[in-house]
Every structure is written in C-alpha cells, then in structure tokens.
C-alpha cells in the first residue's frame with residue numbers, strides 16, 4: 047500500500063485528480079443498488095404465497111426484457127457473468143466448422159509497421175488508404191482482387207482495417223474482418239498481390255444452467271446466468287404448456303443444457319437450448335431439441351400445440367379465472383367468464399391458435415374486440431383492444447399479432463379480457479386439457495429416443511452434480 051501511495055505522489059497533478067475521480071465513481075457504482083435489487087424488493091415474497099387475484103407490480107413474470115442486457119451481453123465474453131450454476135456440460139464441434147483453415151500468415155520476417163484504421167462515416171476505401179499513407183495505385187491494385195473488390199468497396203462506418211506496411215512504407219498486408227469468424231487477408235510480396243479468407247474454427251460447448259424461482263422467473267433466469275434472449279427462448283419452448291403470465295409459483299424449477307459457440311477458444315455467442323426441464327406447480331415438463339430444429343417432450347411429442355397458454359406478453363396480471371366476481375363497473379356479481387391479463391397499453395396480443403377471424407369489431411361493452419374460430423370445437427375471444435390488426439373473415443396463424451392491449455369498452459383499466467370457448471361453453475384456458483400434440487414422425491422415433499435418453503441423462507447428471515456441490 048505504501049508503494050502505491052508513493053507512486054501516486056509521483057504522478058502529475060492532473061493524473062492524480064483523474065485517478066481520484068475514477069475511484070470515487072467506482073465506489074458510487076458499487077454502493078448504489080441496481081434496479082434489479084430494487085425490483086426484487088418490491089415483489090411480494092415474505093409469505094411466498096401469491097394471490098392470483100391481486101395485482102403485483104412485479105409478478106412471477108417477465109419484466110421488460112431489455113433491462114439486464116447491459117450486464118449480460120450476448121457477444122462480449124468479458125461482460126458475461128459466469129456463476130457457479132453455469133457449469134460446462136460437455137464439448138463438441140459445431141457443424142459450421144472451418145471450411146478453409148489456415149493459420150494467420152506470419153509476415154514476421156521483416157519488421158512491419160501495423161496499424162488499425164476505423165472507417166468513418168462518408169469514408170471511401172481511397173480516403174482511408176490516404177489516411178494510412180497509401181496511394182491511389184494501392185487502392186487500384188488491391189481492388190483488382192475479386193474478394194477484396196467485393197468486400198472493401200462496401201466498407202461501413204465502424205469497420206476496421208488493419209494495414210501493415212514495410213519499413214519503407216510499402217503495403218505488405220491488409221486484414222478486414224468480414225464477420226466474427228471470417229477475415230479477408232490481402233498480401234503483397236515480391237510475387238504481387240494475393241488474397242485469401244481465413245475462417246476461425248467454431249466449436250460448440252454445451253453448458254448447464256438451473257434455478258429455483260424465488261420471486262420471479264426473470265430474476266431466476268438472470269441469476270442462473272442466462273441472457274434475456276435465453277430466458278425468452280425457454281419461455282417460448284414451454285409456452286404451450288405453461289402460462290408464464292399467471293401460472294408460475296415460488297418453488298418452480300428449471301434446468302437446461304444449451305450451446306455456446308467459441309471461435310478459436312473465444313466466446314462468440316449463445317447457441318440453441320438443447321434440452322430443458324421445467325417444473326411448474328409440481329408438474330414436470332421436458333423438451334429436447336431435435337435436428338429438425340423443433341422441440342419435443344422427452345417421450346417424443348411435439349412441444350407445439352394447438353393453443354398457446356397465454357395470448358399476451360405481459361408485464362403484470364390482475365385477475366384470474368373466477369366464475370363469481372364483482373364486476374368492477376356495475377358492482378353486480380357477474381360471471382367472469384375469462385381471464386384478465388393486465389399489461390401496458392399497446393402490448394401485442396397474439397392469436398392463441400390457427401383459425402379464422404369470425405368477428406373484428408367494436409361495441410360499447412367489449413370495446414375493440416376480435417373473435418377467432420379455430421375449428422368446430424374451439425373459439426377464442428379478445429376484448430378491450432386499443433387497436434385491431436385483423437379483419438373479419440381473415441385467416442390467422444398461431445402467434446400472429448391480432449391487436450394491441452387497451453382499455454376500450456366497459457373497463458376500469460387497461461387489460462386484455464380473454465375467453466376460451468369449447469363447444470359453446472366458457473372454459474378456463476389455463477387449466478383446460480387441450481388436444482394432445484403430434485408425436486414425432488415414426489421414422490425419426492428411434493433416433494429421437496436415443497438422443498432424448500442421452501440428453502435427459504446429462505441434464506439429470508448435471509442436476510445431481512450441482513446438488514452435491516451445494
């Protein structure tokens with residue numbers, strides 16, 4: 047410590063002030079709790095019980111997906127958290143392995159003057175070359191090469207070119223990253239200009255993550271080291287079985303194996319979720335990704351079903367299915383024949399399943415409303431929309447945005463009133479048994495069964511390892 051202070055005193059005044067400022071800012075950042083902490087504190091968790099009829103500011107649900115992104119960048123390996131739960135599961139090489147792997151050529155024989163130039167807005171290759179002290183002849187020579195011509199004439203602001211010159215100022219090598227794994231290299235030696243493309247070796251490693259939900263799914267995912275994108279992926283995979291707006295409870299658990307891609311050992315991006323398990327209120331759901339890109343339960347039934355459990359990307363939820371409820375406007379007991387999803391005005395509302403719009407209209411009670419007939423058995427209804435995005439008679443696909451949440455009609459506040467009708471009878475969309483989904487094609491059955499067994503065993507093994515480590 048004494049040495050540090052002595053060193054500090056040796057610094058010029060300006061540097062001393064800058065250092066003090068830096069230390070001060072760092073302390074502030076450490077001492078001020080993040081938004082996440084604040085949000086968690088507001089969540090009711092003392093008793094652990096959630097009354098589904100009460101409105102919570104932050105429920106067992108998503109918060110705005112962008113908030114934690116800063117600390118969990120998909121691309122920046124330095125910024126990614128590496129908590130203990132995130133253990134490597136195994137390692138294998140991705141399909142996108144190298145096509146043309148050559149080690150970066152070393153031009154080290156002669157002493158080179160290498161410099162990185164960033165493309166500015168309005169820059170041309172010629173302007174950049176001029177800044178680099180190169181001539182119009184160099185621009186001409188380089189762009190005679192087909193790959194260089196194709197890529198270097200459309201450089202974008204922010205792109206980087208590395209230019210190496212010999213001691214006498216001659217262009218020796220130029221390197222330009224086409225993307226994170228491929229680099230265009232132009233060499234110039236006694237035999238003239240040559241070009242080639244170097245592709246880094248991409249390797250996929252599988253990782254394990256798991257969590258128990260304490261107060262909300264989003265926080266549990268973030269704490270398990272998942273990115274916002276992965277949390278959404280997980281919710282999408284299980285979105286046909288679980289209503290992530292209303293059905294999650296304290297104690298629910300998930301575990302998953304996912305891929306991470308590395309280029310020459312450097313973290314590149316997250317890959318797919320390979321296998322996952324979600325336990326919701328004691329019911330266990332499983333999903334395994336097959337080579338067709340689809341997810342199937344461990345028994346080989348498609349995760350995709352005729353109806354989504356929830357038609358809305360929500361922020362918070364006010365009331366649940368309840369056949370006897372005081373209507374908030376009239377005060378009379380009125381059968382509340384649907385589920386109310388309270389969320390921000392403008393939240394997109396999705397068609398729960400494929401079907402035909404049998405009514406897209408407005409009246410003073412329903413406000414803007416859309417009815418969808420899925421087949422002779424099922425009809426769904428969506429009320430109080432701000433905007434309708436479909437017309438009567440139109441066909442819709444599952445997940446298609448049919449309108450946005452609002453407060454039109456007889457309501458006390460913005461919400462989606464969602465009804466699920468089976469053979470003319472109102473049913474609770476959250477609990478009704480829906481038609482079983484399609485099994486995997488019979489010719490794929492054996493191969494899938496083998497994969498499923500391996501993946502679920504790996505998932506189970508990782509869970510055991512984690513329990514043992516606690």
Ligand SMILES: [Zn+2]
Pocket residue numbers: 382384385386462463464
């Ligand atoms: Zn309602």
